[in-house]
Amino acid sequence: MNAAPAAARLPVLLVGAGAIGSMHARRAVVHADVDLCAVVDPTEAGRRLAESLDRPWFAELEAALDAAAGRDARAAIVATPNRTHVDIASRLVERGLPVLVEKPIADRVEDAQRLVDLAAARGVPLLVGHHRRHNPIVRQARRWIDEGLLGRPVSACVMATWLKPDSYFEPEWRRAPGAGPVLVNLIHDVDVLRHLLGEITQVQAMASNEGRGFANEDTAAITLRFANGALGSLIVSDCAVSPWNWDLGAGEAAHYPQQAADSSFISGTAGAFTLPGLQRWRYAGRAGWHEPLSCERTALHAVDTYSEQLRHLRAVAEGREAPRCSGLDGLRTLQATRAVLDSAASGQLVHLTPLHAGGTA
Ligand SMILES: NC(=O)c1ccc[n+]([C@@H]2O[C@H](COP(=O)([O-])OP(=O)(O)OC[C@H]3O[C@@H](n4cnc5c(N)ncnc54)[C@H](O)[C@@H]3O)[C@@H](O)[C@H]2O)c1
Incomplete structure (x- = not known):
C-alpha cells in the first residue's frame, strides 16, 4: 500500500492498542485517507506499538487530548474493552471528535442509549465497528x-x-x-x-x-x-x-x-x-x-474491509457520507x-x- 502525502490525510487518534486496535493502527499509518496521530493505551505493549509506528504514545486519554498530537486529531477510534466504550467515547464526543467505537457499542443497552443521545445532542458523528457492512x-x-x-x-x-x-x-x-x-x-x-x-x-x-x-x-x-x-x-x-x-x-x-x-x-x-x-x-x-x-x-474483487471502514470514517467526519453503521444501529443491534x-x-x-x-x- 502507498501512503498519500500526510497533509491530505485525516489525523485519527487510537484509544486501545490491543488485538483489533493494533490492526487499525497498522492500516492507518499506510492509509490514503487517514493517518494515525497518536496511540493511547496504558500498557507496555501499547507504548511499543506506538514506538514501532513512530507515533506519539500516551498512557491516558486526557493527556493525549491536551497534547499537540491529540489536539491535531480530527477523529478517534475506540478499541478498548467493551465496558469502557461508553465512558471513553463520551469524552471524545464531548470534545467534538467523530468516533468509531468498536462493537459492541456498550455492554448494556441503557449505556449505549446514553452515548447515542449525547452524540445526537452534540451533533457529532458516531460510528460502530460492525465492519461487515463495509x-x-x-x-x-x-x-x-x-x-x-x-x-x-x-x-x-x-x-x-x-x-x-x-x-x-x-x-x-x-x-x-x-x-x-x-x-x-x-x-x-x-x-x-x-x-x-x-x-x-x-x-x-x-x-x-x-x-x-x-x-x-x-x-x-x-x-x-x-x-x-x-x-x-x-x-x-x-x-x-x-x-x-x-x-x-x-x-x-x-x-x-x-x-x-x-x-x-x-x-x-x-x-x-x-x-x-x-x-x-x-x-x-x-x-x-x-x-x-x-x-x-x-x-x-477482494477489498480490505477494515481499510474501507477507515476510508468511510474520514468521509463521515468530513460530512461527505452518512454513517453506514451509526451509533443508533449499534444500539439496536446490541x-x-x-x-x-x-x-x-x-x-x-x-x-x-x-x-x-x-x-x-
Ligand atoms: N470488529 C472486529 O472485528 C473486532 C475484533 C476483535 C475485537 N473487537 C472489539 O474491539 C474491542 C477490543 O478488543 P480486543 O480483542 O482488541 O481487546 P484487547 O484486550 O486485545 O485490547 C484492548 C486494549 O485496550 C487497552 N485499554 C484498556 N483500557 C484502556 C483505557 N482506559 N484507555 C486506553 N486503552 C485501554 C488495553 O490495554 C488493551 O491493549 C472490544 O470491544 C472487542 O469486542 C472487534
Whole structure:
C-alpha cells in the first residue's frame, strides 16, 4: 500500500492498542485517507506499538487530548474493552471528535442509549465497528435487495458455528457470562441481518453450555421476527466442528483459512441469495417448484474491509457520507443481541421496544 502525502490525510487518534486496535493502527499509518496521530493505551505493549509506528504514545486519554498530537486529531477510534466504550467515547464526543467505537457499542443497552443521545445532542458523528457492512459482499447483497431481487423478504437462515481452540478460553473472562459467542460473535450476524432485512421486533432463543461446561453459553438457537414480516433462524456455537460461518467463508482476515462454504441463506417471494458466496437464485421464466431455478455466481474483487471502514470514517467526519453503521444501529443491534440471552434465560419471547436517538418512542 502507498501512503498519500500526510497533509491530505485525516489525523485519527487510537484509544486501545490491543488485538483489533493494533490492526487499525497498522492500516492507518499506510492509509490514503487517514493517518494515525497518536496511540493511547496504558500498557507496555501499547507504548511499543506506538514506538514501532513512530507515533506519539500516551498512557491516558486526557493527556493525549491536551497534547499537540491529540489536539491535531480530527477523529478517534475506540478499541478498548467493551465496558469502557461508553465512558471513553463520551469524552471524545464531548470534545467534538467523530468516533468509531468498536462493537459492541456498550455492554448494556441503557449505556449505549446514553452515548447515542449525547452524540445526537452534540451533533457529532458516531460510528460502530460492525465492519461487515463495509465488505463488498454485504454491500452487493444490500444492492440486490434494494433492486428488488427478493421481492418481499421471507426468511433468513444463518449458521455461525466453529470450533474455538481451548487456548482461547485461558483468560478467565472468556468463560464468564457476557463473553460467550452470542455477544462476541453472533452480534455481527445480527447486525448484517438488520442491515439487510430491517428492524427486528421479536426474539426467541434457547442456549446450551453442554459443549464446554462453562458458565456462559457455547451454543444458542434463535428465532427472529422482522418488522417487514420476515422470519430468521440462527444457530451459533463455538464448540462445533464446522465451516459454516462468516469468518471462514468471507476471507476477511488472514488468520482464518478460507473455506468455500456459505453460511447465510436469504429468501423472498421473488428470489434468494447466499452469503458470503453470493449465489443468486431465481426463476428465469415461470415461477413454481416444478420449474427450473437458475443460479448465478457473483465474484467480487477482494477489498480490505477494515481499510474501507477507515476510508468511510474520514468521509463521515468530513460530512461527505452518512454513517453506514451509526451509533443508533449499534444500539439496536446490541438490543436485539442482548434479547437473545434474555429470552434464553427466561424461556420467553422478547418484544423489542423501538429505540431512537433521544430515547424510546
Ligand atoms: N470488529 C472486529 O472485528 C473486532 C475484533 C476483535 C475485537 N473487537 C472489539 O474491539 C474491542 C477490543 O478488543 P480486543 O480483542 O482488541 O481487546 P484487547 O484486550 O486485545 O485490547 C484492548 C486494549 O485496550 C487497552 N485499554 C484498556 N483500557 C484502556 C483505557 N482506559 N484507555 C486506553 N486503552 C485501554 C488495553 O490495554 C488493551 O491493549 C472490544 O470491544 C472487542 O469486542 C472487534
